[in-house]
Amino acid sequence: MLRNDMELFLDVASKAVRRENPERVIKCVDGDYDPPVPQGMQDNHCYCGWYIGHGIDLGRLHHGGWMPVKPGWHFGCGEFGAEGLDSREVMEAHYPEQWLKTASHEAWNPSVIPKAQSMNFHYLWYPTPQSLDDWINASQRHQEWITRLMTEAFRRLPGMNTFAIHLFIDAWPAGWMKTIMDVNRIPKKSWFTFRDVLAPVALSLRCDRTAGFSGEALRVELWVANDFDEILAGYQVAYEILHEGQVVASGIAPALCPPCSPTPQGIIQVDLPECQKRSSLQISAVLIDANGTPIHDTQLGLEVFPKIRPTLNQVYLFGDESAGALALESLGVERFTGPIEEAETILITDAAAYFASPAKVDQAVAQGATAILLALPTGSHTIGSQQIQVRSAGMGPRHFVSCDTNHPLVSGFHRQDFKFWFDENLGHASPILTSVLDADGWTPILQSGDGGWGRPWGSVSVSVERAEGKGLWRICQVEMMNRLKTNPVAALFVQRLLTEK
Numbered sequence: 001m002l003r004n005d006m007e008l009f010l011d012v013a014s015k016a017v018r019r020e021n022p023e024r025v026i027k028c029v030d031g032d033y034d035p036p037v038p039q040g041m042q043d044n045h046c047y048c049g050w051y052i053g054h055g056i057d058l059g060r061l062h063h064g065g066w067m068p069v070k071p072g073w074h075f076g077c078g079e080f081g082a083e084g085l086d087s088r089e090v091m092e093a094h095y096p097e098q099w100l101k102t103a104s105h106e107a108w109n110p111s112v113i114p115k116a117q118s119m120n121f122h123y124l125w126y127p128t129p130q131s132l133d134d135w136i137n138a139s140q141r142h143q144e145w146i147t148r149l150m151t152e153a154f155r156r157l158p159g160m161n162t163f164a165i166h167l168f169i170d171a172w173p174a175g176w177m178k179t180i181m182d183v184n185r186i187p188k189k190s191w192f193t194f195r196d197v198l199a200p201v202a203l204s205l206r207c208d209r210t211a212g213f214s215g216e217a218l219r220v221e222l223w224v225a226n227d228f229d230e231i232l233a234g235y236q237v238a239y240e241i242l243h244e245g246q247v248v249a250s251g252i253a254p255a256l257c258p259p260c261s262p263t264p265q266g267i268i269q270v271d272l273p274e275c276q277k278r279s280s281l282q283i284s285a286v287l288i289d290a291n292g293t294p295i296h297d298t299q300l301g302l303e304v305f306p307k308i309r310p311t312l313n314q315v316y317l318f319g320d321e322s323a324g325a326l327a328l329e330s331l332g333v334e335r336f337t338g339p340i341e342e343a344e345t346i347l348i349t350d351a352a353a354y355f356a357s358p359a360k361v362d363q364a365v366a367q368g369a370t371a372i373l374l375a376l377p378t379g380s381h382t383i384g385s386q387q388i389q390v391r392s393a394g395m396g397p398r399h400f401v402s403c404d405t406n407h408p409l410v411s412g413f414h415r416q417d418f419k420f421w422f423d424e425n426l427g428h429a430s431p432i433l434t435s436v437l438d439a440d441g442w443t444p445i446l447q448s449g450d451g452g453w454g455r456p457w458g459s460v461s462v463s464v465e466r467a468e469g470k471g472l473w474r475i476c477q478v479e480m481m482n483r484l485k486t487n488p489v490a491a492l493f494v495q496r497l498l499t500e501k
Helices: 003-020 059-064 088-095 118-124 130-155 191-195 321-331 351-356 359-366 488-499
Strands: 042-045 077-079 160-166 201-206 211-213 217-226 234-244 246-254 261-271 279-288 294-305 314-320 345-348 370-372 379-382 387-390 435-438 443-452 455-468 471-476
Touching: 042 370, 059 130, 088 351, 118 130, 118 443, 118 455, 130 160, 130 191, 130 201, 130 217, 160 201, 191 201, 201 279, 201 294, 217 234, 246 261, 261 279, 279 455, 294 359, 294 488, 314 321, 321 345, 321 488, 345 351, 345 359, 345 488, 351 370, 359 370, 387 455, 443 471, 471 488
Parallel strands: 042 077, 077 160, 211 294, 314 345, 345 370, 370 471
Antiparallel strands: 201 217, 217 261, 234 246, 234 279, 279 294, 379 387, 387 435, 435 455, 443 455, 455 471
C-alpha cells in the first residue's frame, strides 16, 4: 500500500468498527511516530535501554516520565527491549562453524553474527567481555536488567495500558537477538524476570539511587499494580531491610489496591548503616492477601559505602571557584590558597578559563604539579604541549563508562560501578557522558566506545592522563560535579584524581 491507500483503509476500518461499537479504543499502529490517522490511541516504540535515549531517557522513564501524549489519554509502547545473545547450546547446535572460530590471538566477539548489535552497543552498557561465555552472560544480564527496569516503569505509569517486549520467541537461530526465549523455546534470564513483573497483582520497589554513604537516609517507593477490575480488600504489604544478610528493619501496613491501576503505597525510609567497607543492603517486600497468603514478592539491592575520609591534600582551584569549592568540601579535600606556583594539585572546572590563560598552569605542571581538567568542550585542544581531540559521543549521551583499564586510579572498583548515576540537579539518574576523546599518547583511565549507524565502532578513552616535565595532566569527560554527594563511586574516583599520583 501507498501511504494514502493505508490511511484510507484505516479510516474506513475504524468507521466500520465504531459502527458496531462506538466506544471501542482503536490503535492503528504499534509505534506511531508519524501517525497514519488523526485519531486513536497513541503508541510509541521505546528502546532507551539499548539505543540510548530512544524516545525518552532511561533515568527519566525510571523516575515516572513518558513521552508527550494527548492530555488524559491512555497510551502504549509497541516495542521495547535489549539484545541478549543466544545460549552456547543454540550456537553450537545451529550456528555455522566459522561464526564460532577465532584466530588463536583473538577473543571471540559477536561481530561474526550478521546483524547482531552487541559488539557495537555493548560499549554503551557494559564492559567488553573476553570469551564467548562471557559475552552470553554479560548480554543476557543486561537484557534482564533492562527488562525489569522498563517493565516495572510501565506498570507504574497510570496511562500505560498496552506494551510488548520485542520479541518474545525467536523463530530461528540468531534471528533477532532481542528475543527473551531462543529458537529451542529455552528461556533467557529475562524471560523469568518478565513473567515475574507481569504478575496480575505485582509489587514494585523504586529508588532513583543505587548506592549511598553510611548515615544517609534513602527513600524507596513501594507500589502495587493491580490488573483486576476489582478492589483487593484486606491485603497487606510487609517489608524487611537486610544488611549483609542481617535484618535491620521491618514493617507491615495495609495495602491500597483499587481496580485496574498502579497505586503508590508509601515511602520506605532506608537508613544506611555504618560500615567500614563497601557492603550490600537489600529491601524485600511481599504482598499478602486477606487470608494471609503471599501473592507477590520483590527485592531491591543497594550498595552502602563508608563515609568519605578527609585527606591531608590541598588543591588549587582554577576557574569556576564556587563549583570547585563545593566539590572539594564534599570530598574532604582542603583548598590551597597560596600561589599557583607552589600548588601540588590544580583543579580546572572551567576549561575556558584555562584556554584564556594557560601559562601559569602549564608552568606549574612542568615543575611537578598535577592538573585535572573536567569536561573539555568539543574540538581540538592544546593541553600544555600535548594535543587532544574531543568529539560528541556517537548515538548520544550514555549512562555507562568502563573502568576495565587496569589503571591504579580505578583499582578496586567493580566493573559496572560507573553506571546509572543519580543527578543531583534533576533528582533522578541521567547520562554521565556526552563526549569522547581521541587521545594518542595518553594513558586511558576510563573508556567507552564510539561509532554510529554509518561508521565503525571501537573503543575510545573518556578519561586519560599524560606526564609532562615533572608533572601530570589528567582529563575526565565523565560528568562528575553534580554527582559527588550522592554517588559514592563518583566521589571516590574524583578524590583519587585529586590526591593520588
